[in-house]
Amino acid sequence: MNTSHTRRDCWGIPHLTAGSHLELARAQGRNAATDRAWQLEVERHRAQGSSAAFLGPDALDWDRFARQARLADTARRCFDRLDPATAEWVRAYVAGVNEALPQAACDVTEFAAVGLAAGSWEEWTPLALWLSHHILFAGFPAKLWRERVEHQLGAEAVPLFATDGPAGSGSNGWLITGERTATGAALIAGDPHRFIEDPGIYQQIRLGCPEYEVTGLAVPGVPGIAHFGHTGGVAWAITNAMADYQDLYRERLRRTPEGVEALGPDGWQRAHAHTERIEVAGQPAVEIEVIETARGPVAVGGDLSLRYPPRVTGELGFAALPALLRARTVADIDAAMDHWAEPVNVVLAADTHGGTLHRVAGAVPRRDRANLLHPVPAWLAEHDWTGWQPMPRAEVSGYAVMANAHGLATPLGIEFAAPHRAGRISRLLAERTDWTAESMAAIHQDTHLGSAAVLLDLAAEATGLSPAADRLRRELLDWDRRMDVDSVAAGRYAALRSAVVRAVAALPVLAPLARPSGHPALFAPWLALTTRVGLALEHLLVPGSLPGLDPAGLVRDALEETAPQPPRAWGETHRLTPWRALTGPDPATEPALGGDHDCVLATTSLPGVTDRCGRAGAARYVWDLADRTASRWIVPLGAGGHDHRHDQLPLWVSGQLLPTDPPPRTGETR
Numbered sequence: 001m002n003t004s005h006t007r008r009d010c011w012g013i014p015h016l017t018a019g020s021h022l023e024l025a026r027a028q029g030r031n032a033a034t035d036r037a038w039q040l041e042v043e044r045h046r047a048q049g050s051s052a053a054f055l056g057p058d059a060l061d062w063d064r065f066a067r068q069a070r071l072a073d074t075a076r077r078c079f080d081r082l083d084p085a086t087a088e089w090v091r092a093y094v095a096g097v098n099e100a101l102p103q104a105a106c107d108v109t110e111f112a113a114v115g116l117a118a119g120s121w122e123e124w125t126p127l128a129l130w131l132s133h134h135i136l137f138a139g140f141p142a143k144l145w146r147e148r149v150e151h152q153l154g155a156e157a158v159p160l161f162a163t164d165g166p167a168g169s170g171s172n173g174w175l176i177t178g179e180r181t182a183t184g185a186a187l188i189a190g191d192p193h194r195f196i197e198d199p200g201i202y203q204q205i206r207l208g209c210p211e212y213e214v215t216g217l218a219v220p221g222v223p224g225i226a227h228f229g230h231t232g233g234v235a236w237a238i239t240n241a242m243a244d245y246q247d248l249y250r251e252r253l254r255r256t257p258e259g260v261e262a263l264g265p266d267g268w269q270r271a272h273a274h275t276e277r278i279e280v281a282g283q284p285a286v287e288i289e290v291i292e293t294a295r296g297p298v299a300v301g302g303d304l305s306l307r308y309p310p311r312v313t314g315e316l317g318f319a320a321l322p323a324l325l326r327a328r329t330v331a332d333i334d335a336a337m338d339h340w341a342e343p344v345n346v347v348l349a350a351d352t353h354g355g356t357l358h359r360v361a362g363a364v365p366r367r368d369r370a371n372l373l374h375p376v377p378a379w380l381a382e383h384d385w386t387g388w389q390p391m392p393r394a395e396v397s398g399y400a401v402m403a404n405a406h407g408l409a410t411p412l413g414i415e416f417a418a419p420h421r422a423g424r425i426s427r428l429l430a431e432r433t434d435w436t437a438e439s440m441a442a443i444h445q446d447t448h449l450g451s452a453a454v455l456l457d458l459a460a461e462a463t464g465l466s467p468a469a470d471r472l473r474r475e476l477l478d479w480d481r482r483m484d485v486d487s488v489a490a491g492r493y494a495a496l497r498s499a500v501v502r503a504v505a506a507l508p509v510l511a512p513l514a515r516p517s518g519h520p521a522l523f524a525p526w527l528a529l530t531t532r533v534g535l536a537l538e539h540l541l542v543p544g545s546l547p548g549l550d551p552a553g554l555v556r557d558a559l560e561e562t563a564p565q566p567p568r569a570w571g572e573t574h575r576l577t578p579w580r581a582l583t584g585p586d587p588a589t590e591p592a593l594g595g596d597h598d599c600v601l602a603t604t605s606l607p608g609v610t611d612r613c614g615r616a617g618a619a620r621y622v623w624d625l626a627d628r629t630a631s632r633w634i635v636p637l638g639a640g641g642h643d644h645r646h647d648q649l650p651l652w653v654s655g656q657l658l659p660t661d662p663p664p665r666t667g668e669t670r
Contacts (some may be wrong), residue, residue, distance in 0.1 A: 006031060009662045012644030015206040021322070022092045024209040025223050029096025032203070035640035036220040037104035038111065039199045040097065041118060042581045043221055047128035048072045053279035054114040055581055060286065061522040063278050068290055069299040069306055071135065075128035078316040086319050087123070093223035094121045107642075110582055114281070127316050129221040130342075133201070137343040140246040140306065141526035142415060144519060147374040148527070152512040153546075158373070160545055161536045162415050170404040170417055171239035172600060172617075174425055174443070175348040177356060178625075180398055182434045185626035186350035188235050189440040190402075191617035192227065193602045198578040199645065200637050202228075202619040206660075212325050215628060215660050217619050220640075224321035227345075228621050230631055230660075233328040234351040235623035238361075239402040243344035243412035245364040246308040247371045247385075249295040249378035253303065262293035262305075265381035269294055295378050301519055304375055307385070309363040310342055317341030317362075330355040337361035346402040346409055352625050358400045359393035364412045372414045399429045418538065420450035420598040428600075437624040437632055444620050445655035446600040447482040449490075454538045455497060456481075458555040465556065468563040472496070483601075485571035485594035494574070494596075494611060495565055497537070499558035501608030504540055505530040509547050534607035535597070570594065573611035574603065576653075578637070591653045601655075620657060632657035 003019035004027035014031050018024035033040060045051040049066035052059040066072070079087065098121050105111045105118035149158050173190030181187055194201055202217040207225065216229030228237050252263040253271065260273040272292040279285050291298040296307035310316045323336035333349040334357055344362030349355075365385040370376050376383040392408050394400070402408070403425060404417035428443050429435070459473050472492060479489035505514070514529045525531065533540060541551045571592030578584065593613050595601030604615040622632040636652045638644040651658065 007664055009664050011204075011648065011658060011662065012639040012641055013204045013206070014639070015208070015664075017208040019209065021209055021211050022089060024207055025089050025092040026096035026099075028205070028207060028218070028223055029093040029098075030100040031096075031205075032218075032220045033097045033100035033104050036199055036203065037101055037118065038108045038581075039197075040101070040221050041105070041111075041116065043129050043132065044119065044121065044125055047075070047125070047132035049276075049278065051581075052281065054116045054281055056281040057283055060278065060280055061520040064286075064288055065299060065520070065522055066132065067276055067278070067288060068297055069135065070290065070292065070297045070311065071131050072124075072128050074311050075124045075131055075316070077314045078127050078131075078310055078318070079124035081314040083319055086322060089322050090126055090223060090318065091123050094123050094125060097121045097221075113582065126222045127318060130219070130316060130318075131310060133219065134343040135308070137240060138244060138246045138308075139415070139526070140248055141519075141523040143248050143374045144300070144517070144523060145526050145532065148513060148517065150374065153509070157546070160539045161532050162539070163418060163535050170242075170602070171402070172421055172425060172444075172602065173237045173239045173346070173348055173402045174399060174429060175350055175356060175358070175396060176399045176429060176435050177350070177396060178354060180429070180433045180435055181626075182436045183624070183626035185352065185624070186354075186356065187435060187437060187440065187625065188237050188348055188350055188623040189443065189621060190237050190239065191444060191602075191620040192239070193604070193615055194618040195615050196576060196578040196613075196618060196636050198580045198584065198637055199640055200618060200635050202635055204619075204633055204635060204639060204660075207325065214325050215631065217621065217633070217635075222321075224325055226321055226324070228619070228623075229324060230623045230628050231325070231327055232352075232628050234330055234333055234349060234355075235625060236324070236327075236333050236347060236349040236357075237621070237623070238345035238347050240404055241344045241346045241360050241362065241409035241412060242404050242416045243360070243362065243364050243409055244372045244414050245344055245362065245412075246306060247295075247365075247367065247383075248300060248375040249293075249305045249307060249383070250375045251293055251295070251298060251303050251305050251378045253291070253293075253298075260291055263379045264294050265379060265384065293378065300523075305378065308342075309365065312385070313341070313363065315341045315363070329353065330357040333357055334359065344409075344412065348400060348402060350625050356396040356400075357393075358396050358402075358408065360391040360409050360412065362391070364389040364391075399426070401425045401429070418451060418598055421600055421602065424448055424450060424600050437622045437630050440622040440632070441655055441657050443600060444617070444657075445594075447484050447594050447596070449481050449483050449596050449599055451538055451598040452481050452493060454541050455493075455500065455555065458541065458551055459496075459559065461552060462556045462559060465559060466563065469556075469559040472563045473559055483570055483574075483594055483596040483599055485574070485592050486569050487594075488567045488569050490570035490594075491568045491572065492562065494570060494605075494607070495568075496555075496558050496562045498534075498608045498611075499561045500541075500554055501530060501534045501537060503554045503558060504537070504549065505533045505608060507546065507548055509549075528609075530608045531606050534609065537607070574605060575612055576603075576616070576636070577612040577614050579614065591649065593653065617652075620652070622657060629659070629661040631660040633660055634658055
C-alpha cells in the first residue's frame with residue numbers, strides 16, 4: 001500500500017512524507033522522475049556513454065570517455081558490494097523512478113524534440129550518475145597540462161600555473177559556533193560552485209518518515225541528501241577538498257595472437273579488451289576499443305590508463321547516504337562520513353548540543369609524489385598505490401571556513417584555489433559576534449576582488465601613458481575593487497585584465513603550449529593556454545616568472561589598448577550562460593551578474609576568452625541550528641516541473657534567500 005504524500009510549497013519545492021524509510025525512497029524516486037524527467041534521462045545516457053545517440057556529435061567525446069573509463073561497469077561493481085540494507089534502499093528509489101518516468105517523459109517537450117523515449121533504470125543507475133557527475137572533480141586532466149608545461153618550459157614553470165582548474169568544482173562553506181551568533185546556536189552556510197545546468201544539479205527537498213525529517217539539497221537521480229542537509233538535530237555541508245586521488249599511467253601496449261598485453265612492473269600481462277559501438281545522431285555509428293590494464297581503463301589518448309578509487313575498491317560511498325538521513329549529532333555525521341569515498345570533500349557539521357565537526361572525507365591513495373603531478377610509467381613499481389591516506393580533521397574555534405584553498409586538505413593535493421575567498425570570508429566573520437541566518441546573505445553576495453591587487457599595483461606604477469590611458473589608470477586606482485553588476489569600473493578592470501591575459505598568452509615562450517594538444521576536446525578546458533593564463537595571472541605577473549615577460553610593459557600597453565573602448569558596466573558582458581543539453585536562449589537574454597572567480601560571490605568567467613559565466617553558486621544555503629524553520633536556501637533556476645523551472649532565478653541573481661519552510665501551496669497530491 002502506498003502511504004506516501006507529496007506536499008509542495010509556493011515555490012513548488014516538494015515535501016515528501018511516507019510511512020517507512022523504503023517507501024520514502026520510492027517516493028523520492030517518483031518525485032525526481034516527475035520533476036526532472038529530461039534531466040534524469042540525459043544523465044543516465046551520459047553515465048552509460050549513449051547520449052550522442054540523441055544529442056549528436058558534440059556528445060561523442062564524452063560518450064567515448066564514459067565507456068573507455070568504464071563508468072557504468074564501475075557503478076555495477078559498486079552496487080554489488082553494497083550492504084543489503086543500502087542496496088534495498090537504492091532499489092526502492094529506482095522503482096519509484098521507473099514508476100513515474102514514462103508518463104513524466106510524455107509531458108516534457110525535449111523528449112519529442114530529439115525523438116527519445118524514456119528508458120528503464122537499472123538498480124545501479126544512481127551510482128552511475130553519481131560517478132559521472134564527479135569523475136572529473138579531482139582534475140586528472142590537469143596532469144596532461146602539467147606534463148606539457150614541464151616538457152616545454154621545465155619543471156620550475158609548473159607552479160606558475162598552480163591554481164584551481166577552469167573546469168573543476170569548488171565551493172564556499174563556513175560554520176559559525178554559538179558564541180558568535182545572536183541565538184547562541186551554530187550556523188552553517190555556503191554555496192557549491194559548479195557549472196550551472198538547466199535543470200539544476202541540486203533539488204531543494206524535504207523528506208519525512210517515522211525515522212527522520214530532513215531538509216536539504218538532493219542530486220536528482222540519487223536517493224537521499226548527500227551534500228547539504230539539516231535533520232533538526234544536526235546539519236552538515238561540504239566543499240571540494242581539491243584532493244588528488246586519480247592517476248594517469250602511460251601504458252606500453254602490444255597485440256599478440258592471444259590479445260592485448262600491457263607492460264607492468266612484473267612484465268607483460270594480459271589486458272582486458274573488447275569493442276563497443278556508439279550510436280551518433282545524424283552520423284554513422286562509431287566503434288571504439290575498450291582496454292583495461294592492471295592499473296585501470298585506458299581512457300585518455302589510447303595509451304593513458306586512469307586509476308580511480310571506486311574502480312579499484314568497488315566502493316562509491318553510498319552507505320553514507322542513509323546514515324546521514326538518520327544522523328542526530330556530529331558524531332553520527334562523522335561516522336557516516338567514514339563510509340564516504342567519492343568525491344573527496346571537506347565536511348563541516350554542527351548539532352543542537354553545541355558539537356562541531358571539521359574533517360576531510362573520502363579515499364585518497366598513498367603513492368609517489370610524481371603520480372600527483374603528471375602521467376607516470378605503468379611499468380615502474382615505484383608508482384604503485386601502497387595504501388590509503390588518513391583523513392585530516394581539526395577543531396572549530398569561533399568559526400571555520402572551507403573555500404578550496406590550502407588548509408585542512410593540503411597534504412592530499414597539488415593545486416588549490418587562491419586564498420582570496422577563504423581570507424575574505426574569515427575577515428567578514430571576524431567582524432561580528434551576533435550573526436543570524438538572515439545576515440548570511442551579505443557574505444554570500446560579497447563582491448570584493450582580492451586578486452585585483454597585482455594588476456592594479458602594476459597599473460599604479462605605469463608612466464608615459466596617453467591622457468586617455470592615464471584617466472583609465474586613475475579610474476581603476478579609485479575603484480573599490482568590487483565586481484558589482486552595475487559597476488563601470490569593474491567592467492573596465494575586466495577589459496584591462498583580458499587584454500593583459502591575451503598579451504601574456506601571446507608571448508613567444510608560451511607558443512608551444514598554444515599548439516593543439518592531440519587530446520579530445522573534452523579535456524580542452526584544462527589544456528587551453530589563454531584560459532590557464534587567465535586563472536594564473538597573479539603568479540605570471542611576477543617579474544622574472546617567464547623569459548621575455550615584462551609585466552609593467554604589458555600592463556602599460558593594455559591600458560592603452562583598453563582606454564578607447566566604450567565603458568560598460570560589468571553586468572553588460574558578465575552574463576549567466578547555463579549548460580543545456582539542447583540549445584537554449586541567446587546568452588544576451590540571460591541575466592547580468594556581479595561577482596568574479598575570486599570573489600566570495602564566485603561567478604567564473606574566462607578572462608581573455610569570454611566574460612560570460614558558466615560556473616557559479618549552484619545553490620546557496622543557511623542551516624540554523626537554533627531553529628530549522630529559520631534556515632534559508634535558493635537555487636539558480638527553480639524546483640523543476642512546468643510551473644517552477646525558472647521562478648527562483650531573479651531572486652538568486654539579486655542575492656535573496658528563501659525560507660526553507662514557506663507557506664504551502666493549496667492542495668496535496670499522492
